[in-house]
Amino acid sequence: MAIGQYLERARDALGLQRASDELVREQFRWLSRQIPVLYAIMFVNSLFMAFAVLEGAGPVMAFAFPAFTAPIMLGRLLLWRHRAASLEGRSVAQMRKALRGIIFAAAGVAILLGSWAVMIMWSVPAQYYAFIPLFTILSTITCAYCLMALPAATYAVILTGSFYITLAMSLTGDVMMMGMAANMLLVALLVIYMVANQFAQMSRIVASRSLMLEQRAYANRLAHHDQLTNMPNRRAFMDALNRIRTQRPEKPVAVAMIDMNGFKPINDTYGHAAGDRLLINAGQCLTAVVGKDGIVARLGGDEFAVLFPRPQGPEWVKAKVQHMLRELGKPINLGEHEIRLGAAFGIAMKTEMPDDPMEMMVHADIALYEAKNSKSSAMSVFEGNMEERVRRRTMIEQALSDDMQMAGITLNFQPIFALKTGDHVGFEALARWEHPVLGTIAASDFVTAAERSGLATKLTVHLFREALKTARQWPGNSRLSFNLSGSGLGTSNLDTILPAMLSEMQFDPSRLCVEVTETALLSNPEVAQRVLGKLQAIGVRIALDDFGAGYASIGYLQQMRFDDIKLDGSLISQIVYDARARDLLIGVLHLCKAVNADVTAEMVENVEQLTLLKALPIENVQGYLLGRPVPDFDTMEPDPSNAAVRKHLFMR
Known part of the structure; x- marks a missing residue:
């Protein structure tokens, strides 16, 4: 030794x-x-x-x-x-x-x-x-x-x-x-x-x-830190809020909730490793901007939160959020791909900490929901009336979960006409809900509530059954156009449910046109393509709805085969008065014809629009000028003179 x-x-x-x-x-x-x-x-x-x-x-x-x-x-x-x-x-x-x-x-x-x-x-x-x-x-x-x-x-x-x-x-x-x-x-x-x-x-x-x-x-660190980003987690964030409530409850405080836009499709397309890199990058970006002015935490998934324990006024908080938005919007390189990941911010600002610090999180989350549903801004500040809207959304979700109340959702049918001849082609089924307590509930509200609460498939099945009951009584080969929501299309087995219902109702699949929006396709592209492909294989027509309203519809024209394309009303509304709008419409129509799809123009509201559209390669039209949504076929034509008026419009 x-x-x-x-x-x-x-x-x-x-x-x-x-x-x-x-x-x-x-x-x-x-x-x-x-x-x-x-x-x-x-x-x-x-x-x-x-x-x-x-x-x-x-x-x-x-x-x-x-x-x-x-x-x-x-x-x-x-x-x-x-x-x-x-x-x-x-x-x-x-x-x-x-x-x-x-x-x-x-x-x-x-x-x-x-x-x-x-x-x-x-x-x-x-x-x-x-x-x-x-x-x-x-x-x-x-x-x-x-x-x-x-x-x-x-x-x-x-x-x-x-x-x-x-x-x-x-x-x-x-x-x-x-x-x-x-x-x-x-x-x-x-x-x-x-x-x-x-x-x-x-x-x-x-x-x-x-x-x-x-x-x-180590256990305490695991309990208070996110393992992927090494940032504080939800528990640590709540502890920080509670400390402020204990130490300085009378001082101003602000909380921002953040949700990444488009993270799920990117994660599904490029893989979880790429998704993890995006989340780590987002966390580092937020932390760098906030610095010593606040605490940044990852709450879970693609959701983050920022606590400003000493905000220097509302404009200061908004400036910080705008800075974070700019930084998050910068391109990120993922191998050969350059990705831009946006975000929505919900802000809650108080002159003093509430008795329950959780109220800050709830209000910021409400504001975040408003920001995510806003088309004008990626940032929303909590206001008192937002809470009322949340209560209404909650009541809608509860009503949807009750079969008896869901049965109160009915269908109206708006007619669709062949542009060249004026012949009746079919109807688009449009859901309506007159609730005994909540009053009129817009379709966008209860469809969104159904998607959020996992009831989209249940709602789709209910409405589809009601639509088939009505459509099978129509004369001739009138076509039924039925809309599928994003959640209902992307997360269910509608490719087996809908064909089974068609067979049960003895309804010819060739008389059915399923309409899907770009948003519906985004929810889960692979599942959506599988469902639509199986429906198309049995003769169901597939239509891309609201074409021209989004930013990536052209990509879907390359990926999928559509039988019909329905132009968004925003492409039609200005064509009478704006030459640029007409040129844009003509360019969009060239794209539609390039994929060999029939075109339907929505929201035709006046004779001038109809006259201009007749000179373009458009097959079908619908709008209030030609027919409003009605409960059934019989109420559409109570007066034979209406048909004569409509025929006169098409003959002009």
Whole structure:
């Protein structure tokens, strides 16, 4: 074994190894309590020994050690009281230095004690010999116990304190004294063994406690940090809100909730690794902008939150949010692809923290919902009337979950006509809901509520069944156009449900046209294409609705085959008065014809629009000019003169 390994073992045995910081603190705490006891016992023992040998040794020799060491022990006692009082403010390095000082001090005092005992032994008659080893061994054992937390100091006291006295006792030639010397050496060795075991146990306890504290700290970190982004999580964010409520409830506070736009399609298209990179990048971006002005947390999924504990006014908060919006909108490189990831922000600002800090989160979330549904702004600030709208949305969701109330949703049918001949082609089914308590509920509101609450498929099945009941009574080959929502199309098994219902109702699939919007296709492109492909395979026509309203519809024209394309009303509304609008419409029609799809123009409101459209390659039209939504076919034509008027319009 190398010399270095022997030295390492020796250091370990002496307790001089590179101890952990926590072990050093524990040693310091132990000794801070024991040092006063140690000095008190040594001083009392030395006085008793001095009085015991006073007559034989004389006052100078008897009181030499107590007189010399008393001021030293008193000084160190006061010093240790000061150190113990300032324990929390001391560094580990200072504690290590103090412990090394104890080792040298213990060895020095033991040498003085041993030397004093030997000098007395050689200067007093034999009848005093018994007192000397008695007081010496008592002092040695007492010191060993008090210094147990620092083995090196204990060993120094035992070895140096015992060496002189046992040597002197052995040299007396007295058999009894020599036996006592041998006994003292044996006791010293046993004490060393006991101290080593005690210190080893202390080390294990401290190590176990340190490990437990580390594990607790790690668990606490896991509980309060997001593992992907290493940012504070929802729990940490709520803790921060609660701290503000406790420490400064009367001060202004602001919270912003953030939801990434288009994250799911990007995650599905490029994979979860790319999605993780986007989330990490978004977290870093938000943290960089907020800086020391707030706390940024990832709440889960693609949702983040920012807490501004000291906002400098509403405009300051809005400026911060605008800065975050600009940074999040910058392009991100994912390999060969450049991605732009936008976001929606909901802001709640209060002049003081509410009694329930959760109110800040709720209001910011309400504002976020408004921002996500706004076409004009990616940022929304909470206002009082927003809460009323949330209550209404909640009531709509609850009504949808009740079969009896959902049955109150009915259908109106708007007619569709062939542009060139004016012949009736079919109807588009449009849902209507007159609720006994909530009044008129817009289709966009209850369809969105159904998607949000997971009831989209249930609503679709209910409306589709009602539409087939009406459509199978229509004369001739009138076509039924039926809209599928995003959630209903992207997350269900409609590719099996709808064909089964067509068969049950004995409705010819070729008379059905399923209309889907770009939003519906975005919810889950792969599932949407599968569902539409299976419907198309049995003869159902597929129409892309609201073409021209979005920004990526051209891409879908390349990916999927559509039988019909319905032009968004925004392309029709200005064609009479705006030449650019007419040119744009003509360009869009060229795209539609390039994919060999029939075109239907929606929202035809006046004769001038109809006249212009007749000169363009458009197959079908619908709008209030030609026919409003009606409950059924019979109510559409109560007066034969309406048909004559319509025929006159088409013949112009």
